[in-house]
Amino acid sequence: MIRVLLTAVEPFGSDAVNASWEACRLVADAPPADLHLELVQLPCVFGKSLTVLHDAVSRTEPDLVVVTGQGANRPDITVEQVAINLDDAVAPDNKGNQPVDEPVVAGGPDAYFSSLPVKACVAAMRKAGIPASVSHTAGTYVCNHIAYGLGHVIATERPEMRGGLAHVPYTPAQAASRERRPSLASTTAAEGLRVLLRTAAAAVQEPRRPDAGAAAPARRTWLSRKLSGPLR
Template structure:
């Protein structure tokens, strides 16, 4: 009898449009990334609302339904020129703009009495190296902001730390899509290119347990 290794189950999440935008490249790229099979991986997707609280409820539902081994949460970081793999999630909501439900928390903890921060459990430097090897710009980021992206990143990390230790997960920020910046001078990347990067990140995370020991720090 021949035994087969089950595929690594990967859950990609992206966000609904927010702040009056017609689209969100995080969800576009997630759907594109999962549309084509990837050897050794079973790819699943979920669209999260850009709403404090409700986004974590939707995330938990998606995790319960898909039972992933890896979670790669994705969000838009308009103004950034590259794919940024986040290192740290902070236990704070501090909104410069309202979420899609009109909430605008200021200096509120995501989890009362939770740790001040969590580090990603993805091999972030190996993921960055893989995206670069695919010919796309990438870097490690040391701030996921304090909007709903960080809210989801921290909520995911807290779930992993307290309830789901068998899962590994983290967060990736992506630039604007080209159609979002036709009227302004801002960097962008095509959705297909971002999807390629996300597939590289998922494949790398699935096969890598020990991260690269290379410098990807920031001086400011």
């Protein structure tokens, strides 16, 4: 049986709920068959979120990790191709931290590619009638921080593990309190995540592509020169 760690982020900002957590709770209530699923809520806090994630990975020993977050402007479930080594927060996290132009991991590569079968997951969700798309930017807030941290754990400690990030749109109730924001019912988002998990779990049993989960090549780019400092 494939061991799966599924995570979502706690509410942050002015919201009393987080769309990713609402969807993941429903997945945990009725997980896909043949998957041993563990659900963990991560704090919306730079640094601490990675500590909680690392502890959860050590405790559960998963084959597959899917981290999810809330995508405020996303019209569908977006599966991220890449996470970058940059914390550049447009707003403070839940502890008041607001890093600007700082690395997630000092000295780490510029980016890590997802080791999920990103396009296959998107295709499977669409086939199931659930709106989904591939994304090439996870932003520079806590979700990207978590996804990059996961990529670093895979690259440096657990190369046999697969993992990546998916963003979930606002719930309808969240969107209703804002102007012109897309939304997706939590039940639909949960079903989409179940399809994603089944598709990703099937790939765990297949040989990995040589570039799956690989770090982007080190380059003397502006980003490489700019980022320095401690692990956050």
